[in-house]
Amino acid sequence: MRKIAKILLLAFCLSFFCSCGAQTEKEESFDLDFGSSENGNSIDLSGAELDFAVIIDQLTNMSIEGNILGYTQDTLFAEQARNRIAEVEKELNCAIVLDNKATANNFNLESAAGSSYCDIIMCNSNDTQKWAKTGFLTGFSTLSEFIDFKDSDKWGKPNLLEVSFYVDDVYGVIPALWPELSYVSFGYPLVANVDLINSLGVSDPREYVDDKTWNWDRFKEELVKCTVDLGTETVYGMATTYPYMSQMFLRSNGVTFAQQGEDGSVICGFYTEPGMRALEYINEIYNGEYAYCCFKYGHENATISMENFVNGFGCYTFTPAHCIFGVSGDISTYMENYAVLPTPYGPDVEPGYNGGLYHSQYYFVSIPKLSDLNDAAAIAVNAIFEPFEGLETFEDIKDFMARNYFFDRRDADWFFEMRNNAVLNYDYQTGFASRKIPEEICVGNTTVTELLEKYKDQMNSIIEETVAPMLSVYDVIWN
Numbered sequence: 001m002r003k004i005a006k007i008l009l010l011a012f013c014l015s016f017f018c019s020c021g022a023q024t025e026k027e028e029s030f031d032l033d034f035g036s037s038e039n040g041n042s043i044d045l046s047g048a049e050l051d052f053a054v055i056i057d058q059l060t061n062m063s064i065e066g067n068i069l070g071y072t073q074d075t076l077f078a079e080q081a082r083n084r085i086a087e088v089e090k091e092l093n094c095a096i097v098l099d100n101k102a103t104a105n106n107f108n109l110e111s112a113a114g115s116s117y118c119d120i121i122m123c124n125s126n127d128t129q130k131w132a133k134t135g136f137l138t139g140f141s142t143l144s145e146f147i148d149f150k151d152s153d154k155w156g157k158p159n160l161l162e163v164s165f166y167v168d169d170v171y172g173v174i175p176a177l178w179p180e181l182s183y184v185s186f187g188y189p190l191v192a193n194v195d196l197i198n199s200l201g202v203s204d205p206r207e208y209v210d211d212k213t214w215n216w217d218r219f220k221e222e223l224v225k226c227t228v229d230l231g232t233e234t235v236y237g238m239a240t241t242y243p244y245m246s247q248m249f250l251r252s253n254g255v256t257f258a259q260q261g262e263d264g265s266v267i268c269g270f271y272t273e274p275g276m277r278a279l280e281y282i283n284e285i286y287n288g289e290y291a292y293c294c295f296k297y298g299h300e301n302a303t304i305s306m307e308n309f310v311n312g313f314g315c316y317t318f319t320p321a322h323c324i325f326g327v328s329g330d331i332s333t334y335m336e337n338y339a340v341l342p343t344p345y346g347p348d349v350e351p352g353y354n355g356g357l358y359h360s361q362y363y364f365v366s367i368p369k370l371s372d373l374n375d376a377a378a379i380a381v382n383a384i385f386e387p388f389e390g391l392e393t394f395e396d397i398k399d400f401m402a403r404n405y406f407f408d409r410r411d412a413d414w415f416f417e418m419r420n421n422a423v424l425n426y427d428y429q430t431g432f433a434s435r436k437i438p439e440e441i442c443v444g445n446t447t448v449t450e451l452l453e454k455y456k457d458q459m460n461s462i463i464e465e466t467v468a469p470m471l472s473v474y475d476v477i478w479n
Helices: 002-009 076-092 104-112 125-133 158-164 194-199 206-210 216-225 242-251 273-286 302-310 330-334 374-384 394-404 409-420 433-443 448-478
Strands: 048-055 094-099 120-123 190-193 234-239 258-260 266-268 314-318 338-341 364-366
Touching: 048 104, 048 374, 076 094, 076 374, 094 374, 104 120, 104 125, 120 125, 120 374, 125 158, 125 364, 158 364, 158 448, 190 194, 206 338, 206 409, 216 234, 216 273, 216 314, 234 302, 242 273, 242 314, 242 433, 258 448, 266 448, 273 433, 273 448, 302 314, 302 330, 338 409, 394 409, 433 448
Parallel strands: 048 094, 048 120, 234 314
Antiparallel strands: 120 364, 190 314, 190 338, 258 266
8 A cells, every 4th residue: 555655665764762661560659759760861760550541442444453552553653652662661660551452431430439440541532521520530730740731742732632621621632743643533624536536527626725716616516517427326526424514614614613702702603694604505515406416325424424435426525534544544545546625615714714623532641530650650651752753843744644645745734734723513522412503404404594593592501501611721721
């Protein structure tokens, strides 16, 4: 495979020490020794054993068996991660025990019983805020002496950490300088099957993005041109999961679930004029004049919709980034030529507007509160997720991924711009109530006005009770 071959070619510039850490019995209490270790470091963890629970979700049908801190087994980055663990064990005089059989349910049960399940946990952020509320996690502001969680280059920008905000602290960080791990946890890029589009005699859509004419009207034209009856089968303009498509068209008109109103208060953006225009547009392309351009089999399921796209049923799809790259990246694994594009922009934003969303961070790192080794865990985490050699900066990583994961460098520019502008859609924090309106405009039978009125009280309650308290953390931590 083209991308894997290129990755292997870079192996000569990504080398690390290999070493073995001593395994010692874990103590109930632990005192840090900031004197020099025999290896010359300023910190000696005195042989502490740190249990590192790694809970990686299988997000598609691709196997995640044997992954190393989120990297597919037997790949270059998996090897580098394994080497980094050994290097840190040696340098800090500690033992790091990875547990790939850990589960979120077991962590929850053990913590609820007052037992320490692990000292470090990497997992999907879906439960992070819940665990913060129940006192299972340590706020990173209490560990700032050992880990600079506000270093956004290393640990993620505040907008991407918001999923772990609770009251006045942050309860998870992202390994932002490790390729793949922080770039697959957002949504929902528009991906085009370039080979299929070209076979239909249709132009590469990148040219419209370049000249900033990639707007809603242009997209309708492309849907029509890419919907073709081939006699034995039909190729559709779009094969996508409708909740993600709907949310992205709202986002492409500058609309987010929670945004600041004219009086400075937090409001639901769906009720603004740009929000209503976006909902009307979504209804038009999915249920109205352009509905015949949409392949809807399995459209309620992101994995099925992605597989339909990979199998050539549609020229465009809106999909989570994890379906493109990483351990669950079917698109980069099975497709030969695809483009990653911004969502066509709406009438209420500047030409070229490019925003993203996210509902989870799949490789979130947290420190369990019940562990006796919080400080040592923070020190180890800080050392483990130092950047790999040759990939020390965001620009280094972007350049690496542009050369090895993308078919056109412009795609990388648009992808990373979208990722950096991603905002939380509050799906998991609201039990998916926040996306009822984007969903029902696609599969319901009410007008936009009726739909907004139906959910008005519920959306206001969500903003007041769930969202506003989360947003207050920005002021507490970053102002």
